[in-house]
Amino acid sequence: MFTGIVEELGEVTAVEQLAEASRFRLRGPVVTEGAKHGDSIAVNGVCLTVVETADGEFTADVMQETLNRSSLGALGEGSRVNLERPMALGGRLGGHLVQGHVDGTGEILSRSPSEHWELVKIALPGHLARYVVEKGSITVDGVSLTVVEAAADYFTISLIPTTLALTTLGIKQPGDPVNLEVDVLAKYVERLLAAGVNPLQAEEGRK
Numbered sequence: 001m002f003t004g005i006v007e008e009l010g011e012v013t014a015v016e017q018l019a020e021a022s023r024f025r026l027r028g029p030v031v032t033e034g035a036k037h038g039d040s041i042a043v044n045g046v047c048l049t050v051v052e053t054a055d056g057e058f059t060a061d062v063m064q065e066t067l068n069r070s071s072l073g074a075l076g077e078g079s080r081v082n083l084e085r086p087m088a089l090g091g092r093l094g095g096h097l098v099q100g101h102v103d104g105t106g107e108i109l110s111r112s113p114s115e116h117w118e119l120v121k122i123a124l125p126g127h128l129a130r131y132v133v134e135k136g137s138i139t140v141d142g143v144s145l146t147v148v149e150a151a152a153d154y155f156t157i158s159l160i161p162t163t164l165a166l167t168t169l170g171i172k173q174p175g176d177p178v179n180l181e182v183d184v185l186a187k188y189v190e191r192l193l194a195a196g197v198n199p200l201q202a203e204e205g206r207k
Helices: 064-069 126-131 161-167 184-194 199-206
Strands: 008-018 021-027 038-043 046-054 057-063 080-084 106-111 117-125 137-140 145-152 154-159 178-183
Touching: 021 064, 038 057, 057 064, 126 178, 126 184, 137 154, 178 184
Parallel strands: none
Antiparallel strands: 008 021, 008 080, 021 057, 038 046, 038 080, 046 057, 106 117, 106 178, 117 154, 137 145, 137 178, 145 154
């Protein structure tokens, strides 16, 4: 489980094409400190398993399913990436609950800079629109953000200088793809309601 608070702006140092998969080597001295085989690290919001670490770098195998469902397939040597280690149990939840399971990809449509922040408009896949609400949370390339405007086919986010400086959202341009993860709590509620489960009635039955 992650929080969507990016710890480090890392870099892809190598990509090896495998049979129906890719092996990435990424530089991230902060997130690799103490990391070992089998640990998880979120790369642009995608939870990946560490294969090995050495000299501030780690490798991770990315299955074809992940490449198909995220923007990781567009990464190459030299690409900058957002990195985050899993949250520590009992630590502060700075963003919101993030699984690192990408729900789909969007595309940056426009950027509108102002004096103290920048408004970014992102295309929203139709199957995710119902989970995105004004003032709600969404994860974009692993960054926990608050939705400013939620429309049927796009949403907007407002980026402060810190986010622009310390994440890849500061260098993404219109036309670039981004990974999207919606609030998992909304998906659970939808599933329960679709199954005819009324949480209030269930609570009454336990009393």
